[in-house]
Amino acid sequence: MGVSGSGKSTIGSRLAKVLSTPFFDGDDFHPEANVTKMSNGIPLNDEDRYGWLQTLNKLAKEQLQKNSCVIVCSALKRSYRKILSEGIISNIKWVYLSGSFNQIKERINKRSNHFMSSELLQSQFDTLECPQDAIIIDISLSPEDIVEKIRNEIEVKSEFxxxxxxxxxxxxxxxxxxxxxxxxxxxxxxxxxxxxxxxxxxxxxxxxxxxxxxxxxxxxxxxxxxxxxxxxxxxxxxxxxxxxxxxxxxxxxxxxxxxxxxxxxxxxxxxxxxxxxxxxxxxxxxxxxxxxxxxxxxxxxxxxxxxxxxxxxxxxxxxxxxxxxxxxxxxxxxxxGSGHFVKMVHNGIEYVEMQLLAEVYDIFKTKGKNPDDIANIFESWKSDVDSYLLGITIDILRKKDGNDWLLNKIVDKAGNKGTGNWTTIATAQLGAPSTLIASALFTRYTSFYKEERLYASENFGITHSELSLNSDDVLNAYQFARIMNHYQGLKLISEAGKAYNWTLNLSEIARIWTNGCIIKSDFVEELIPVLKEDDNILTNQSIISQLKALKPSINKVVVECVLSGLPVVCLSDSVNFLNAYTTSNSSANIIQAQRDYFGAHTYQRTDDPSGDFHHTDWN
Missing domain, CATH: 3.40.50.720 (NAD(P)-binding Rossmann-like Domain)
Structure with missing residues (x-):
């Protein structure tokens, strides 16, 4: 606000640009009668201004519903400002551009094609009632300095x-x-x-x-x-x-x-x-x-x-x-809900990664290694299988509490917050074989039966026989299982995309998992270009070659652990899944025959290329 010629339009438009908000010049909203009157050198009275001020108040209210704005007008009297503020007084900040009569008259005389002449300037000064609740700015400053001063003093609302x-x-x-x-x-x-x-x-x-x-x-x-x-x-x-x-x-x-x-x-x-x-x-x-x-x-x-x-x-x-x-x-x-679905599956993958490290730790512990020894082995693996979880596990293994390792004093009951449960439900609902996530979840559930496990341990008397596994065997088995884990998690996301008509980019999802998250790893980075070619990483020749090379080790590790009585639920599940996934003629035919026998669920025949469904009276 300010008398005509004080620079309201110049400053207001620049301020609006700085604040990224709309700009409105009050002069543009005068009715034709007011413009004619001023053009003829006749000052406006309160009655002339009333409708104009109401129009600007309505404009301000409309803009506040969207965001905010900068409006410039003379607003010389307190009563005028009251009309302008009606219903929105708490949302308004007044800025008064103050200058002397001669200073402003000189500016007006330099303007061209404006209905307000310098002859009417005295009437504006006579009408002016200086505001007490405004940011008062001396117009002697440069426009740049004025805008910066207003910007610094105005109370800008928070963005977020x-x-x-x-x-x-x-x-x-x-x-x-x-x-x-x-x-x-x-x-x-x-x-x-x-x-x-x-x-x-x-x-x-x-x-x-x-x-x-x-x-x-x-x-x-x-x-x-x-x-x-x-x-x-x-x-x-x-x-x-x-x-x-x-x-x-x-x-x-x-x-x-x-x-x-x-x-x-x-x-x-x-x-x-x-x-x-x-x-x-x-x-x-x-x-x-x-x-x-x-x-x-x-x-x-x-x-x-x-x-x-x-x-x-x-x-x-x-x-x-x-x-x-x-x-x-x-x-x-x-x-x-795709964002929360992807985060949920991320957590499911995380469950498996944690369980695999726990199983590997248990293998080395059974071989007589102490936590420092195991930490050193994991440290040596970082060039091959580095990840956030591997790094924190090394720190955990090395943490001492008095003369003992803190890990030895932590009760072996693993909690969960529900995302592993949701992921397991989702994989069942979508019919996707994320077996490792389910196994990791149920292993946590099993851990919670501490008292029953202690009783069963005494009753069954299972003791762990010696393992002949070396560090490379276990590393290879760990790598193998991690590949299967990521395949299953990404497959679940892919199936959800199809089921819910979500447009998902698995390569981009892998990219945003390369930093800042719990499952970040070198392997996730390797998956970015792989997923650009195909959502199914098990079609990639490099990954196929890796799995073939690693499979003898996972076979050896799982067999020895089972014979030793050592539970390796996710390591075992990973190789069993690939065995099932790569079996061209599985035993599912007998299951389908059983279903047809007791429930008439029908079956398809290998000698019928039409794909029609058949039913047999089995008695």
Whole structure:
């Protein structure tokens, strides 16, 4: 605002460009009668201005529904500014361009083709009531300096909101702030147990200095630019639905909710459809990397509407880890719940990778190696099979607690958070043979029966006989099983894409798994070009050659372990799967005959090329 000639249009248009927001010149909205009156040298009165001011107020309200804007107009009286602010007073920041009469008159006289002449300038100064609640700017400064001064003083709303300050939520908040994003952070308040969480968290980390902390949902939502981008980092399940319902009353059409938790992909589809009916966009995002990955750069797997993804892309790609070529380990995965599905399968692959390392550890332990010895063996393997999980396992093996290794003091009961269970259910529903994931999951379940295992150990008296395996035998078996694990996981993703009509790029999915996530490894990097050729890695001649070379070792390892009484569930499953997969004529024919016998399920005949189904009366 300011008198005519103060530079409102020049400054306003430049400021709007800097803020990436629409610009409107109030003069363009004067009715023809007002323009005619001023062109004839007649000052406007309050009645003339009333309809014009109402028009600008309506314009401001419309723009606030979309995002924000910069509007310039004289707004000389307090009463004028009251009309302009009607219903949106908390969303307005006034900027007053202040200059002397002579300074502004000189500027007006230099303007051409404008209906406001310098003769009317005195009437404007006579009408002017200087605002008390505005950013006041001296027009003697250069336009560049004026815009910069306004930009620094104006309270810009946050670009991105993060809801939930658990371990991962805190790390992601710091990551966003470190990348230069203006963020709002929210955490609930529970009197006596969870108080001032957001404020205390902000005050603990210097990078969060410009962030806005909240414990009130309405204030949190209102602190964000529109369309609002809110990432939920809360527990999957009912909590996620409760939070969404709490947010909805304060959201506007086109706002975006991003679920960054480990949600079930089918629930993600339901939430996507539910929020679509309310004109709110929903993105399901898988985030892998744990606390450290979330802070330094996770692998991010987003699924949902492609256009909606583009609105959150700068933020997700900005905080993601970088691959070997400097590209973000974040890509648009596909439609609806595909992002959470891919993250779920990622976790299933992770279950198997962890189980395989546990089985390998058990083999060496049975051979009399202590944790340091095993760590040294694993260290020597890194040139062949390096991975994040191998690296942390080496650290775990070397960790001492007093005079003993800490690992020896950890109870052998492995927990899970449900994603392995979901993956196993999904592979059964889709009819994909992800046997290793199921085996890894059920091995964890078995571990939880600690008391029964102790009793069974006494009753059965199984002792482990000596193993003649060497380190190379075990390494080769481990490599073999890892190839089968990745084949099965990727096959499951491929089958889901077909079943749900998702457009998935397995090579891109492998690429974003090369850094920032739990299953990052050299082998995943090798799969990127392989998957560009075919979604089925077992058609690749190089991988076929590797498996053929490694198979004698996996056979030897599994046979010796079984004979020794040592459980190697996933190592065994990997070779059994390939044996079944490569059998041209399997024993499934007798199963189908049995099905036809008791249930008349029919069968196809090898001597009938038509593929017709037959039934036999077997009695």
């Amino acid at each position: 909101g993060l809801f939930g300050l658990g371990v991962i939520g805190k790390s992601l908040s710091r990551n966003l702030a470190q990348k230069g994003f203006n963020i709002s952070i929210f955490n609930r308040e529970v009197k006596g147990s969870e108080e001032n969480v957001a404020i205390d968290f902000k005050n603990t980390h210097p990078e969060l200095e410009k962030s806005q902390p909240f414990s009130n949902i309405e204030a949190f939502v209102n602190s964000l630019q529109t369309p609002r981008r809110i990432m939920l980092m809360v527990n999957a399940g009912k909590i996620t639905d409760m939070v969404i319902d709490d947010l909805i009353p304060y959201l506007s059409n086109g706002d975006i909710i991003i679920d960054g938790g480990n949600s079930n992909y089918l629930k993600t589809k339901e939430r996507y459809d539910y929020l679509k009916l309310k004109n709110i966009n929903f993105i399901g995002v898988g985030v892998s990397g744990g606390e450290e990955g979330a802070l330094k750069g996770p692998s991010i797997m987003p699924g949902g509407n492609k256009e909606t993804y583009e609105l959150v892309r700068p933020y997700l790609e900005g905080i993601a880890a970088k691959d070997a070529n400097g590209l973000p380990c974040c890509t648009y995965v596909g439609e609806e």
